[in-house]
Amino acid sequence: MKIVVCVSHVPDSAAKINIGADEKNIDKNGVSFILNPYDEFALEEALKIKDSIGADVVLVSVGGDEVKETIRKGLAMGADSGILLKTNAYRDSISTAKLIAEEIKLQGANLVFLGKQSIDGDNGVVGQLVAEILGFNSVSVAVSFNLNGDKIVAEREIEGGREVVETSLPAVITAQKGLNDPRYASLKGIMAAKKKVIDEKEVTVSEIGVELIKLKKPAQKQAGKILGKDSSAVPELVRLLKEEAKVI
Amino acid sequence: MDFNLTDQQNDIRKTVRDFAENEVKPLAKQLDESEQFSPELTKKMGELGLFGMYLPEEYGGLGTDTISYIIAVEELARVDGSHAATLAAHNSLGIGPLYYFGTKAQKEKYLPQLTTGDKLWAFGLTEPNAGSDSRGTKTNAVLENGNWIINGSKIFITNGSTDFSLGATVQAITGMNGDRKEYSTIIVENGTPGFKTVTMHKKMMWRASITSELYFDDCKVPEENLLGAVGQGSKIMLSTLDNGRLSIAAMGLGLAQGAYEMALEHAKTRQQFGKPIIKFQTIAFKLADMALKIELGRNLLYKACWLKDSKKQFAKEAAMAKLYCSEIAKEVADEAVQIHGGYGLMKEYDIERFYRDQRLLQIGEGTSEIQRLVISRHIGA
Ligand SMILES: Cc1cc2nc3c(=O)[nH]c(=O)nc-3n(C[C@H](O)[C@H](O)[C@H](O)COP(=O)(O)OP(=O)(O)OC[C@H]3O[C@@H](n4cnc5c(N)ncnc54)[C@H](O)[C@@H]3O)c2cc1C
Ligand SMILES: Cc1cc2nc3c(=O)[nH]c(=O)nc-3n(C[C@H](O)[C@H](O)[C@H](O)COP(=O)(O)OP(=O)(O)OC[C@H]3O[C@@H](n4cnc5c(N)ncnc54)[C@H](O)[C@@H]3O)c2cc1C
Numbered sequence: 001m002k003i004v005v006c007v008s009h010v011p012d013s014a015a016k017i018n019i020g021a022d023e024k025n026i027d028k029n030g031v032s033f034i035l036n037p038y039d040e041f042a043l044e045e046a047l048k049i050k051d052s053i054g055a056d057v058v059l060v061s062v063g064g065d066e067v068k069e070t071i072r073k074g075l076a077m078g079a080d081s082g083i084l085l086k087t088n089a090y091r092d093s094i095s096t097a098k099l100i101a102e103e104i105k106l107q108g109a110n111l112v113f114l115g116k117q118s119i120d121g122d123n124g125v126v127g128q129l130v131a132e133i134l135g136f137n138s139v140s141v142a143v144s145f146n147l148n149g150d151k152i153v154a155e156r157e158i159e160g161g162r163e164v165v166e167t168s169l170p171a172v173i174t175a176q177k178g179l180n181d182p183r184y185a186s187l188k189g190i191m192a193a194k195k196k197v198i199d200e201k202e203v204t205v206s207e208i209g210v211e212l213i214k215l216k217k218p219a220q221k222q223a224g225k226i227l228g229k230d231s232s233a234v235p236e237l238v239r240l241l242k243e244e245a246k247v248i
Numbered sequence: 249m250d251f252n253l254t255d256q257q258n259d260i261r262k263t264v265r266d267f268a269e270n271e272v273k274p275l276a277k278q279l280d281e282s283e284q285f286s287p288e289l290t291k292k293m294g295e296l297g298l299f300g301m302y303l304p305e306e307y308g309g310l311g312t313d314t315i316s317y318i319i320a321v322e323e324l325a326r327v328d329g330s331h332a333a334t335l336a337a338h339n340s341l342g343i344g345p346l347y348y349f350g351t352k353a354q355k356e357k358y359l360p361q362l363t364t365g366d367k368l369w370a371f372g373l374t375e376p377n378a379g380s381d382s383r384g385t386k387t388n389a390v391l392e393n394g395n396w397i398i399n400g401s402k403i404f405i406t407n408g409s410t411d412f413s414l415g416a417t418v419q420a421i422t423g424m425n426g427d428r429k430e431y432s433t434i435i436v437e438n439g440t441p442g443f444k445t446v447t448m449h450k451k452m453m454w455r456a457s458i459t460s461e462l463y464f465d466d467c468k469v470p471e472e473n474l475l476g477a478v479g480q481g482s483k484i485m486l487s488t489l490d491n492g493r494l495s496i497a498a499m500g501l502g503l504a505q506g507a508y509e510m511a512l513e514h515a516k517t518r519q520q521f522g523k524p525i526i527k528f529q530t531i532a533f534k535l536a537d538m539a540l541k542i543e544l545g546r547n548l549l550y551k552a553c554w555l556k557d558s559k560k561q562f563a564k565e566a567a568m569a570k571l572y573c574s575e576i577a578k579e580v581a582d583e584a585v586q587i588h589g590g591y592g593l594m595k596e597y598d599i600e601r602f603y604r605d606q607r608l609l610q611i612g613e614g615t616s617e618i619q620r621l622v623i624s625r626h627i628g629a
Contacts, residue, residue, distance in 0.1 A: 068255075187263060188297045188310055190256060
């Protein structure tokens with residue numbers, strides 16, 4: 001069985017982000033990049049299947065040369081091989097999904113895992129778009145996953161609870177935090193990854209539906225206001241909470 | 249010349265840094281305070297692959313180069329000296345001599361157990377009356393009916409008395425060659441009758457690493473427990489120390505890096521006289537000097553590792569790296585405390601522990617004075 005796991009190379013969530021001079025990219029200076037945390041859950045789920053019934057786990061990522069670092073991390077965690085769909089061009093979700101779907105077809109995989117969203121662009125739709133293009137079943141925001149033959153029982157997180165759903169292969173699953181506990185890339189994995197192949201394929205991005213105009217920083221937080229130090233300030237506080245902040 | 253690390257070396261640094269930050273750092277302060285060795289963390293370090301990483305795969309190693317191993321020690325030392333000590337002593341002093349001088353049978357017997365995180369191995373050279381001068385060794389071993397009978401004691405032996413300790417490589421006098429003492433190294437397993445280990449308490453530093461006294465009282469081990477040849481003891485010990493110096497240097501470098509990062513962060517956030525103290529040139533210059541020393545230390549240490557990996561002589565550079573990195577660890581930790589002001593003296597701040605932990609580095613595995621002696625001999629002085 002072949003499983004494709006899509007991984008993206010994103011700025012560390014702890015990094016302080018500045019906007020680059022072109023206003024369309026972030027300033028990558030001094031920012032460290034990581035394997036998108038939701039993709040770690042996706043990969044772990046694929047590796048669990050590999051551990052229990054055996055599977056060929058192939059990583060697919062779209063981006064420039066720097067993405068290889070993230071693919072190597074996935075290989076060190078235990079994936080078997082990696083494919084870099086190489087392009088430095090700007091992509092929206094649909095153009096990314098098209099590239100990935102094309103590769104999944106070539107791979108002949110019928111189970112695909114992705115993170116529920118990538119923490120850089122935060123669009124959160126690539127998984128469903130890929131499913132749509134390929135005509136696969138789709139389960140998004142999965143917090144539990146069970147494969148039995150070609151039957152899938154999964155649980156999805158919804159507001160205030162969980163939904164239990166059933167579907168079958170071929171399927172695209174997007175992973176939510178809580179799906180599993182991703183393993184560490186052990187040093188043994190890193191050494192083994194050295195012998196695994198990252199296949200680089202030059203790709204061209206088709207037409208873009210959504211164009212990025214510019215990046216903006218969130219508005220500066222306003223400084224706090226001190227209304228007074230004793231109970232005489234309470235009426236004014238209540239008024240502001242009601243009329244200005246509108247929280248009560 | 250190429251100063252780039254390989255992808256693999258960078259990946260190893262990232263992985264060990266994640267492990268150190270997520271697993272070791274949250275526990276380090278408490279373990280130091282309560283003077284506690286952590287079996288759980290030791291096991292986890294083994295599972296990550298840190299034990300015996302430079303050994304070939306047939307013995308459970310990963311076949312890494314020296315720089316990768318040194319990077320791993322550096323990254324642990326960046327968050328905690330004790331755990332770097334457990335790792336460095338086990339790898340360089342414990343596994344090292346078994347791997348470089350053991351017979352195939354000895355290697356097959358011990359090494360696979362020492363790479364998983366289940367067992368540790370110690371190196372017993374120092375004695376109460378033989379520190380810098382190992383020729384003062386009094387422990388002796390006599391061959392009788394196919395067994396070595398060992399008597400004597402060792403002191404300050406890292407990893408000698410943990411629940412994980414499988415055994416120790418022990419230097420002993422095995423005879424006289426004219427009027428010169430003949431030294432040999434012998435493998436002694438923990439639990440052998442006549443071999444007792446006692447944990448030493450109340451250390452100033454490395455409080456979560458175990459330091460032990462070893463006692464041999466008519467301790468009997470089979471003749472085949474000899475490591476290397478009779479009379480080869482000094483050579484084995486000295487070569488082991490050459491390698492050990494690289495890992496002590498890595499501990500100094502990592503500690504300095506960690507202390508520097510703390511000082512930098514504190515200087516950026518601490519406001520006095522209406523601005524962050526980093527805006528005062530005296531503070532900025534201290535940080536500049538720290539960064540400079542760390543850069544020099546790293547270049548020197550990595551070069552020594554490169555020499556070893558290229559199968560060239562590296563003993564002089566190893567002594568230089570050990571001396572320099574341990575001394576800058578002291579200087580950087582001291583200035584980092586200074587930048588922290590009164591807070592740097594409080595246990596709540598990690599820099600307080602770093603300030604204590606650095607102090608061993610100018611003493612263990614050859615004092616700074618002995619390193620200068622080694623270097624001066626290498627340069628013909
Ligand atoms: C926490 C810890 C862990 C250790 N782990 C191990 C271990 O695993 N295995 C092991 O075998 N040992 C271990 N040691 C021992 C360590 O290697 C010795 O402490 C060290 O070699 C110094 O020996 P000493 O303490 O006897 O000091 P001494 O040799 O008594 O030195 C005292 C002072 O005299 C100076 N001095 C000595 N000779 C000269 C000279 N010729 N010229 C100038 N100055 C000189 C020294 O530099 C030092 O300043 C450990 C020690 C500690 C504290
Ligand atoms: C054990 C102990 C006992 C104490 N007892 C008393 C006491 O009885 N009464 C009392 O009032 N206080 C007491 N103190 C407080 C002590 O006086 C302060 O810790 C000290 O003045 C430094 O202040 P700080 O710790 O806030 O460091 P900071 O002022 O934050 O200094 C941090 C660093 O910035 C540097 N720095 C700050 N400003 C400048 C500048 N303009 N130019 C260059 N460098 C600068 C400092 O030199 C230092 O290196 C005590 C402290 C301790 C640890």
